[in-house]
Amino acid sequence: MTTTESTPLLSPQLLAQLERLELVSRKIFRGRLKGERRSKRKGQSVEFADFRNYVPGDDIRFIDWNLYARLDKLFLKLFLEEEDLHFYTLIDTSSSMDFGEPTKLQYAKQLAAALGFIGLCRADRVKIEALGDSRRGAAPAIRGRASMWRMLEQLNSIEPGNNISLADGVKDFCLRNTGQGILVLITDLMDKAGYESALRFLLAKNIDVYVIHVLSQAEIEPDVTGDLRLVDCEDADVAEITVSRPLLNRYKQTLATFIGGAREYCTRRGMSYLMTSTETPVEQLVGSYLRQRGLVR
Amino acid sequence: MNFIPALSAMQWVAIASVPPAIISLYFLKLKRQPVEVPSTYLWTRTIEDLHVNSIWQRLRQSLLLFLQLLILLLAILACLRPGWRGTKLIGDRFIFMVDTSASMSATDVGPTRLDAAKKQALAFIDQMESSDVAMVISFSDVPRIEQAFTNNRSSLRQAVNKIKQTNRRTNISEALRHASGLANPGRTSEAGTSDVQVADALPATMYIISDGGVPAVPDFSPGNLTAKYIKIGTATPKNIGIVAFSTQRNSEKPGQLQAFARLENSGEEDIEVDVALYLDGGLVDASSVAVPTDGAEGVNFVLNDIESATLKLEVQYNDDMSLDNAAFATINTPRRARVLVVTPGNDALKFAITTTAASKVADVSFAEPATLETKEHETLALSGAYDLIIYDRCVPKMMPESNTLFIGRVPPAEGWSAEAASPSPLVIDIDRLHPLMHLVELGSILIYESLPIKGPEGATSLIDADSGSLLTIAPRQGFEDVALAFELVGTYPDGDVNAKTNWPRRKSFPVFVMNALRYLGGARAGLAVKGSQPGQPIKLHTEVPAEQITVESPTGVHTKVPRESQNSFIFSHADELGVYVVREGSEREAGQHFAINLFDSRESDLVPREVIDIPYFDETTEQVGVHASIAEPSRKEMWKWLLIGGLIVLIFEWYVYNRRVYL
Numbered sequence: 001m002t003t004t005e006s007t008p009l010l011s012p013q014l015l016a017q018l019e020r021l022e023l024v025s026r027k028i029f030r031g032r033l034k035g036e037r038r039s040k041r042k043g044q045s046v047e048f049a050d051f052r053n054y055v056p057g058d059d060i061r062f063i064d065w066n067l068y069a070r071l072d073k074l075f076l077k078l079f080l081e082e083e084d085l086h087f088y089t090l091i092d093t094s095s096s097m098d099f100g101e102p103t104k105l106q107y108a109k110q111l112a113a114a115l116g117f118i119g120l121c122r123a124d125r126v127k128i129e130a131l132g133d134s135r136r137g138a139a140p141a142i143r144g145r146a147s148m149w150r151m152l153e154q155l156n157s158i159e160p161g162n163n164i165s166l167a168d169g170v171k172d173f174c175l176r177n178t179g180q181g182i183l184v185l186i187t188d189l190m191d192k193a194g195y196e197s198a199l200r201f202l203l204a205k206n207i208d209v210y211v212i213h214v215l216s217q218a219e220i221e222p223d224v225t226g227d228l229r230l231v232d233c234e235d236a237d238v239a240e241i242t243v244s245r246p247l248l249n250r251y252k253q254t255l256a257t258f259i260g261g262a263r264e265y266c267t268r269r270g271m272s273y274l275m276t277s278t279e280t281p282v283e284q285l286v287g288s289y290l291r292q293r294g295l296v297r
Numbered sequence: 298m299n300f301i302p303a304l305s306a307m308q309w310v311a312i313a314s315v316p317p318a319i320i321s322l323y324f325l326k327l328k329r330q331p332v333e334v335p336s337t338y339l340w341t342r343t344i345e346d347l348h349v350n351s352i353w354q355r356l357r358q359s360l361l362l363f364l365q366l367l368i369l370l371l372a373i374l375a376c377l378r379p380g381w382r383g384t385k386l387i388g389d390r391f392i393f394m395v396d397t398s399a400s401m402s403a404t405d406v407g408p409t410r411l412d413a414a415k416k417q418a419l420a421f422i423d424q425m426e427s428s429d430v431a432m433v434i435s436f437s438d439v440p441r442i443e444q445a446f447t448n449n450r451s452s453l454r455q456a457v458n459k460i461k462q463t464n465r466r467t468n469i470s471e472a473l474r475h476a477s478g479l480a481n482p483g484r485t486s487e488a489g490t491s492d493v494q495v496a497d498a499l500p501a502t503m504y505i506i507s508d509g510g511v512p513a514v515p516d517f518s519p520g521n522l523t524a525k526y527i528k529i530g531t532a533t534p535k536n537i538g539i540v541a542f543s544t545q546r547n548s549e550k551p552g553q554l555q556a557f558a559r560l561e562n563s564g565e566e567d568i569e570v571d572v573a574l575y576l577d578g579g580l581v582d583a584s585s586v587a588v589p590t591d592g593a594e595g596v597n598f599v600l601n602d603i604e605s606a607t608l609k610l611e612v613q614y615n616d617d618m619s620l621d622n623a624a625f626a627t628i629n630t631p632r633r634a635r636v637l638v639v640t641p642g643n644d645a646l647k648f649a650i651t652t653t654a655a656s657k658v659a660d661v662s663f664a665e666p667a668t669l670e671t672k673e674h675e676t677l678a679l680s681g682a683y684d685l686i687i688y689d690r691c692v693p694k695m696m697p698e699s700n701t702l703f704i705g706r707v708p709p710a711e712g713w714s715a716e717a718a719s720p721s722p723l724v725i726d727i728d729r730l731h732p733l734m735h736l737v738e739l740g741s742i743l744i745y746e747s748l749p750i751k752g753p754e755g756a757t758s759l760i761d762a763d764s765g766s767l768l769t770i771a772p773r774q775g776f777e778d779v780a781l782a783f784e785l786v787g788t789y790p791d792g793d794v795n796a797k798t799n800w801p802r803r804k805s806f807p808v809f810v811m812n813a814l815r816y817l818g819g820a821r822a823g824l825a826v827k828g829s830q831p832g833q834p835i836k837l838h839t840e841v842p843a844e845q846i847t848v849e850s851p852t853g854v855h856t857k858v859p860r861e862s863q864n865s866f867i868f869s870h871a872d873e874l875g876v877y878v879v880r881e882g883s884e885r886e887a888g889q890h891f892a893i894n895l896f897d898s899r900e901s902d903l904v905p906r907e908v909i910d911i912p913y914f915d916e917t918t919e920q921v922g923v924h925a926s927i928a929e930p931s932r933k934e935m936w937k938w939l940l941i942g943g944l945i946v947l948i949f950e951w952y953v954y955n956r957r958v959y960l
Contacts (some may be wrong), residue, residue, distance in 0.1 A: 096335035104335075190336035219335060229329040232337040239337040240329055241344060242359070251343045258339060 009113040009152055014283050021118045021286070021296040023087055023182060050078040086127065086141075086181025087119040088207075090173060091158060093130040095233045096190045098160035100216025100278040107214055108186040109155045110282045115184055116151050118286075118296055120144060127177070128154060131169030131187075132162040163234050166191040166198040174201045182295070184210045188219075189262055192235070196265060209271040210295055213262060216278045222251060301378040312376065316369055323362045364950035371943035380934040388502040388523065390446070391431035392476045393418045393453075395460050396507035396529075398437040398467035399831075400900040403508070405534040405617040411462050414506040414529045418457045421504060422450050432479070433457055437465035438832055440472035446479070464620060464874050465832040466897045469505070470514040473911065476503050480522040505923060509906030510899045519913045528925035530905035535564035537588055538621030538901030542610050542894060544628060556598040558610050558624060562588035563902040568614065574598050575609040603628050607876045607890055621901045625876045627890035634659040634818025635682065640689035641666055643786050645801030646704075649810040650687075659685075659814040666691035681838075681865070685818040690784055700776050700817040705748070705784030710773060712753020713780065722747040722762035722783070732816045733770065733779065734759050737805045745797040747783040775836070775865070777817060831893050834869040835877075843882040851875025 010018075054063060054074035064077045089112040091097075097105040112128050119126040120142065127141040128151065142150055162169075166187060183202060189195045189211075202209045230239040241247060259275050266273035272293050276285055290296050304312065334340070395418055401411040418433065425431060425448075433443040433456040444456030480501040500521040508530040541559040562568055569587040573580055581600065588594045608626040616622070636659045638650060650661050668674050669691060678686065678697030686697050689704045696710045707715045724739045739760060749765025752758075756771035759779075767782045787797040800806050829835050837858070839846060846866050848856045851873050858866045871877065871893045881888040895901070908922040915924060 099335040188335065190338050192336075192338055216335070219339070224332065227329045229331045230334045230337050230340050231331055233333050233335060237337045237341070239340040239344060241340060247343065251339060254339050254343045258342075 009110050009155060010117060014114060015117065017283060017287060018114055018117050019121055021291075022122050023085065023115070023119050023124060024294055024297050048077065048079060051075045052078060085119070085122075085124040086177075086179040086207075087116070087124045088173075088177060088179075088181065088183040089115060089126075089128040090170070090183065090185045090187075091128070091130045092166065092169070092185075092187035093132070093158055093160050093162045094188075094190075095161055095163055096188055097214075099233070100218060102278055103160075104188055104214045104216055104278055105158070105160050107278045107282070108212075109158060111186055111212065111214075111285065112184070113152060113155055114282055114286050115290075115296075116155075117148060120148055120151065125179070125181070126151060129173060130158045130162060131166070132164030132172065165193050166195055167193060167201070170198040170201045174205050180205075180207050182208045182210065184212060184295070186212045186214060188215060189213055189258075192237075195262065199265065199269070199271065203269050203271070209266075210290075210293070211262070211266050211271055211273045213259070213273065213275040214278060215275065220255065220277055222248065298379055298381050301380070303376050303378050312373055316366055319362065319365055319369070323359055360953060361950060364946055364953065368943050368946045368950065371939045371946065375936040375939040375943070378934055378936050379939075388500065389426070389429045390480075390499055390501035391421065391425070391429065392434060392479070392501055392503040392522075393421060393431060393457070394434045394436060394440075394469075394472055394476065394503060394505045394507070395443075395457070396437070396467065396505070396511075397435045397460060397463045397465075398510065398900060399464050399620050399895050399897070400467070400508055400510045400618065400903055401529070402462050402464075402620055403530065403534060403536070403618040403903050405531045405903065406529065409462070410508055410529045411460070414527075415457050415460060417506050417527055417529065418504075419454060422453045422457065425450060425453075433460075434472050434475060435460045436467075436469055436472035437463040438468040439465075440475050442475065463832070464872060464895060466830060466895075466900055467507075467511050469507075469511045469909070469911070470517065473514055473517050473519075476501070477517070477520055477522050480520060505909060507909070508903070509909055509925070510902065511906075511909050511911075512899065513910040515912065517911050517913075519911075524909075524911070524913050524915075524923045526909050526923040526925050528905050528907070530903065532905070533565050534617045534903035534905075535566070535568075536616045536618045536621070536901060536903045537562050537564070537568055537570055537612055537614050538618065538895070538898075539610060539612060539624040540593070540621070540896055540898045540901055542608075542624035542626055542896070544608065544626050554600045554603060554628070556600060556608060556610070556626065558596045558598075559593055560586055560588050560596065560612065561593045561898055561901055562590055563904055564616070565590055570612050570614040572596050573611045573613060575611065576600070576603070577606050578609075605629055605890075607892070609876075617903055618901070620874060621895050621897075623874070624894045624896070625874070625892035627876055627892050629889040633657070634684040634814055636661045636685045636687065636814060636818050637664060637683045638662070638687045638689065639664045639666055639669060639691055639693075640687070641691070643689050643704075645785055645796070645806070646687070646689060646810070649801065649807040650814070652807060652811075655807075655811060655814055658811070659818050669693050685814070687813075690787065696773065696778070698776070701778045702813055702817060703778070703780045705781065705787065707748065707750055708778045708780055710753070710778060712756075712771070713750065713778075715748040715750045715782070716765070718746045718748050719764035720746045722764040722767060724760060724762050724767065726761045728757070728759045731757070731759050731770070733768075733809070733812045735808075735812050737809045737812065738803075739800070739805060742798060742800045742803055742805075744783045744800070745787070745789075750780045750782045752778075752780070779813070779817060829871060829891070829893055830896060831872050831874060833871065834867050835871050835891060837866040837868060837879055837889070837891070839866070839881045839888065845882065846888070847880045849878040849880070851877065 051064065052075070054076045058076050062077050064075050067073070067075045091105070091108045091112055093105060097103065097108065100107070116126045116128055123143060125141045125143055127139060129139050139154060166189070185202070191198070199211065225243050227242045228240070230241060263273045263275070272295065274289060274293060276289070286296060302309070395414050397411060401409065401414065403410050406413040422431065428448065430446045430448045431453055432446045433453060435441045435443050443460060444453055447453065480499065500523070502523045502525060504525045504527055506527045506529060509526065509528060538561055539558055540561050542556070544554055544556045556574060558572065560570070560572070567587060567589045569585060571583060571585050573583040575581065582598045584596050584598070586594050586596050606628045608628070610624045612622040614622065638646065638661060640646060640663065647663070649655070655661070664674070675695070677683070678693065678699065679695070681698040683697065683699045685700045685702065687702045687704065688706060690706060692703070692706050692709045696708065701708060707713045722744050724742065727734050727737065727739055747762065747764055747767055750769050752769040752771040756769050758766035758769055760767035765782070768779065769782070770777055770779045784797045785801055786794065788794050837846065843860065845857050845859045848858055848868050850856070850870070856868065856870050858868050861867055874893055874895060876890050876892050878887045879889045879891065907925050910922050913923055915922070
């Protein structure tokens with residue numbers, strides 16, 4: 001569980017690969033600062049957007065004098081404003097995330113780092129938060145490539161053990177953050193209260209939501225034998241099983257139903273869902289799967 | 298099926314408490330290994346689903362419990378010693394003697410008696426303990442050791458399965474000698490050889506599996522051999538068999554041939570059957586015969602004279618044994634006898650031997666007595682070139698390989714002697730039954746003088762006179778020598794050469810010469826080769842000397858037979874019933890035929906005997922002879938199998954436990 005803790009979240013090769021990528025939002029939102037992203041707002045970028053009639057009070061620097069010479073009317077040239085993007089990453093840090101090889105949490109951190117780095121490179125406003133981390137105060141939003149180290153530091157400081165329910169964590173986040181943009185929720189969805197209410201909060205926020213469902217290989221293909229007493233690491237709930245072929249088959253069926261249910265729930269509500277195993281390398285996930293899903297390009 | 302509990306009450310209580318203990322241990326849920334998992338969320342949902350399922354799902358999870366209970370159940374059953382009534386062999390050394398004679402081919406017990414006997418022998422072998430030894434002997438008229446003493450039961454089974462049906466008669470004496478030689482010290486299983494111990498002589502039990510159609514064996518002493526007779530066959534079989542079939546020329550009507558057959562009925566009902574006679578495969582005659590139960594009836598057919606043919610007589614009746622429903626006879630081309638007359642001159646004999654009738658049956662050549670000295674003659678005589686040599690007033694240096702007739706001389710062979718000549722013998726009696734004397738009347742003949750000749754052992758006098766025998770016949774290694782005690786023509790004391798008897802002037806003399814040509818010359822008038830019974834060696838002669846002959850059996854098997862010393866051929870593979878064809882040298886044409894028939898009332902009588910008549914004193918019945926019995930009943934136990942089953946389940950349980958085989 002801890003072997004991967006010391007490994008760097010981002011390898012140089014991955015960094016080189018990530019530099020070429022860009023976060024994509026399917027919606028166009030208003031940013032706060034000028035960035036590299038088109039905004040709804042007309043502004044001062046070099047990209048022409050439209051003309052409109054001049055009304056007194058407008059900045060005369062944007063009047064199209066050539067058009068005035070031809071038509072003898074004052075028109076104002078409108079340019080597209082380029083703005084930054086809010087890119088939120090929410091990491092589930094419950095105890096159940098501290099399993100797997102590497103741990104699901106470590107995997108989540110790597111993924112968050114990779115996506116965050118893409119955002120930083122494109123001057124987006126990157127904000128990485130752990131669920132239920134409000135007591136530490138809201139994590140600061142960071143911008144600019146130079147802030148990568150701050151981001152990594154921030155990620156490394158995330159520890160497992162915040163056994164807050166998914167719904168509470170998401171609700172808390174939504175209350176504190178009002179900005180629009182992209183939200184990537186990295187979780188194992190293992191909440192006995194269900195994940196639906198949590199996702200409903202995100203839905204209400206009208207942001208571009210990506211749910212990345214991380215499972216360890218031990219959860220996908222359990223390698224257990226014998227008469228066992230399974231103890232839940234979060235609530236110490238106990239399940240007694242005697243492993244047999246039908247039981248394993250049953251488990252796989254349940255897992256498939258669970259994954260299928262989550263995917264359907266997300267898809268129906270315009271959220272993107274992606275199930276991944278900790279065995280899948282982050283490079284592959286970002287470079288291939290997320291690219292297909294349209295989160296990066 | 299019954300049980301003999303092998304444990305005391307306390308032990309039963311102890312063993313009975315084990316299954317509840319195992320079950321309670323399972324219910325107590327042996328300590329489960331705690332494992333921390335990220336979430337029991339999915340597992341709980343999974344087992345919730347399973348809990349909904351039937352109890353069978355739960356039972357399937359405790360496969361090991363079931364296997365353990367099964368092992369225990371088998372062990373308890375083994376302790377109960379279940380068993381049933383079975384049979385057990387007596388003793389620890391067995392000799393299984395299986396009858397393979399012709400009567401064992403009867404189908405009154407399916408499929409045949411031999412199969413039933415083999416089945417019985419196999420059952421005995423199955424009942425043998427692992428330390429028992431046994432041997433398998435099959436017997437018909439000769440015994441055959443199929444398997445020597447062994448404790449390897451698969452070899453014994455193989456040996457029993459290999460036993461084949463024969464068409465032979467039954468003779469158990471050799472088989473008994475084999476068996477007793479192996480069971481008694483100081484005897485051998487081979488007659489006529491020096492006393493060689495062929496096996497450890499130990500008491501043994503001999504099981505004779507037969508229908509009991511065995512001739513009495515008077516000179517048999519079982520020693521420490523215990524005999525048991527297992528009877529095979531139903532009490533009321535039905536069978537009609539041909540026990541004799543022969544052909545003969547009608548002596549009164551020369552152009553006719555008669556065929557006689559004798560049928561026996563061993564069944565319980567009088568039966569009327571159709572009998573058909575086939576000549577070279579074609580039906581020539583048929584007749585209906587009523588054969589009374591346990592009786593016999595003859596049947597007679599008249600045929601026109603035939604030179605060469607094979608006859609088949611068939612009883613058209615579906616009974617339990619088909620082997621004796623057909624009989625065969627052969628008629629071979631008459632061949633003329635080769636006769637040499639060595640004489641210094643004898644017109645009377647020459648006149649009588651060169652008649653038209655005589656030339657039909659014999660090829661006669663003449664030679665001077667001086668010829669006897671030549672090497673050429675010696676070779677011919679010894680090679681069997683002649684059927685008959687007549688020595689008139691002379692004797693050869695060595696007896697030839699043929700029949701001989703000595704006139705006025707004593708044959709130079711062992712056992713022959715003569716006293717001083719006695720004058721004018723008077724004929725007292727003649728043996729009219731002998732073929733040589735057939736129709737010969739010697740009522741009023743005069744004889745000058747005779748040498749009262751004494752023949753060797755086995756010699757028969759055919760003409761008795763007051764001075765002794767005038768005509769003596771004696772066998773010699775397959776041939777016959779005849780000595781006439783008086784000369785026909787001779788030298789009187791005064792040197793005059795003249796007739797010494799008036800017999801040649803009588804009608805009886807040419808008749809006697811014809812008889813001699815027919816009988817001694819082997820001119821068998823076409824009914825030549827005597828049929829034989831299966832398994833017996835057949836002695837064959839060829840017309841011209843040949844190096845080898847080929848014999849074709851009824852099923853088409855060709856056997857080459859090399860020549861023996863006396864221009865005779867011994868064929869010893871006549872095991873099939875039917876007509877055999879003999880080809881001489883490289884000839885393609887059939888030279889002669891001979892028939893092999895069963896012709897045995899004992900084999901045709903299918904009723905199984907209750908007692909085998911051998912000098913054996915049965916202690917249990919206090920009777921002489923081996924009475925039919927069955928193997929003694931004993932308990933068959935299955936605890937060994939139960940324990941083996943338990944062991945197999947234990948291995949399976951170990952495998953399930955270690956490999957986690959999931960059902």
